Amino acid sequence: MKYFIQTFGCQMNLADSERMAGVYQARGLAEAKFLEEADVLIINTCSVRQSAEDRVYGLGKKIEKIRRERDGFKVVLTGCVTGRALSDKSGEQLKDLKRKMPWVDEFLPIEEVGFETTPLRKDTQHAWVPISTGCNNYCTYCVVPYSRGREVSRPFEEIICEVEELARRGYKEATLLGQNVNSYGKDFSGAKFTTFPRLLEAVCKVAGIEKVRFLTSNPQDFSDDLIEVIAREPKVDRFIHLPIQSGDDTVLARMNRKYSTAHYKQLTDKIRSKISDVEFGTDVIVGFPGETKEQFENTVATFKEISFKVAYIGMYSPRPGTAAAKFFKDDVSKEEKKRRFHVLDQLVNKSGKKKPV
Numbered sequence: 443m444k445y446f447i448q449t450f451g452c453q454m455n456l457a458d459s460e461r462m463a464g465v466y467q468a469r470g471l472a473e474a475k476f477l478e479e480a481d482v483l484i485i486n487t488c489s490v491r492q493s494a495e496d497r498v499y500g501l502g503k504k505i506e507k508i509r510r511e512r513d514g515f516k517v518v519l520t521g522c523v524t525g526r527a528l529s530d531k532s533g534e535q536l537k538d539l540k541r542k543m544p545w546v547d548e549f550l551p552i553e554e555v556g557f558e559t560t561p562l563r564k565d566t567q568h569a570w571v572p573i574s575t576g577c578n579n580y581c582t583y584c585v586v587p588y589s590r591g592r593e594v595s596r597p598f599e600e601i602i603c604e605v606e607e608l609a610r611r612g613y614k615e616a617t618l619l620g621q622n623v624n625s626y627g628k629d630f631s632g633a634k635f636t637t638f639p640r641l642l643e644a645v646c647k648v649a650g651i652e653k654v655r656f657l658t659s660n661p662q663d664f665s666d667d668l669i670e671v672i673a674r675e676p677k678v679d680r681f682i683h684l685p686i687q688s689g690d691d692t693v694l695a696r697m698n699r700k701y702s703t704a705h706y707k708q709l710t711d712k713i714r715s716k717i718s719d720v721e722f723g724t725d726v727i728v729g730f731p732g733e734t735k736e737q738f739e740n741t742v743a744t745f746k747e748i749s750f751k752v753a754y755i756g757m758y759s760p761r762p763g764t765a766a767a768k769f770f771k772d773d774v775s776k777e778e779k780k781r782r783f784h785v786l787d788q789l790v791n792k793s794g795k796k797k798p799v
């Protein structure tokens with residue numbers, strides 16, 4: 443029996459897929475090189491944008507053809523699309539998924555693939571290391587708190603053991619992953635309580651590991667303590683991904699982001715003053731409901747001021763189940779969203795590399 447995993451979306455999904463591969467190998471299945479030779483297809487979905495979901499729906503024809511040719515072929519759907527639908531108590535979202543994807547045999551919650559699973563990594567130098575799952579922030583556009591649930595930090599010792607084991611096997615680089623790494627440990631109490639800077643320090647101490655990165659940081663939780671640790675630990679990469687989402691305070695408030703543009707600027711100034719060779723990457727959404735041309739111009743001005751090396755620019759699309767989809771009208775036209783996308787894209791191109799999505 444062979445399995446094939448198709449992954450959509452972010453690094454968190456890539457890390458989850460490596461763990462799922464570990465589960466299937468432990469059950470005695472081998473990895474299929476091509477989808478056509480698989481007995482089980484696992485689709486790890488992303489729900490951040492409509493386009494990512496549409497690509498999953500678009501697999502239907504291909505899957506139905508394989509099913510006609512292969513007896514017993516099974517399709518498992520997991521990841522954020524599944525998580526969001528299973529968390530909908532009315533059952534409507536799951537019903538909708540079943541209607542759109544009648545070719546799915548099983549909807550698998552991603553939480554069933556635990557941290558304790560040994561991941562099957564393809565890369566032999568760099569490893570993704572999850573440190574937490576879920577998120578408590580409820581940004582109004584985002585499905586993560588629904589699809590992945592509330593934030594749960596992974597035990598400190600378990601993470602360090604995994605990094606030590608990676609070093610023993612010759613890995614040189616580790617990227618610590620969480621929806622908001624800066625709030626790592628906040629759900630621990632008593633003697634277990636710890637913080638992300640302490641974890642980062644401990645990971646840097648692992649002999650053999652030469653480079654440490656982390657993703658993603660919420661600006662509201664980026665502490666002075668963390669800045670100090672990055673400044674004194676040469677192993678920590680000097681590229682920091684710090685999603686801004688908008689450069690306008692009214693839009694940030696409607697997004698339920700709990701920082702202001704002034705806070706974001708002060709934070710990047712402070713980091714630059716302590717770490718002279720630092721570079722910033724960001725995520726930004728254009729065309730959020732109600733975003734006026736003037737408010738977008740505030741984002742443009744912020745981009746000019748901060749000069750990002752990389753920006754993931756998303757054109758807003760309502761995600762089912764989120765507060766923005768329920769309460770705000772998607773009132774910026776597609777053409778205007780595209781225009782705003784290109785304005786920011788050009789700015790990032792001028793200041794460095796760009797990475798639009």
Ligand code: SF4
Pocket residue numbers: 577578579580581584585586587621622660
């Ligand atoms: S911080 Fe906001 S955008 Fe990031 S995962 Fe949590 S809810 Fe989503």
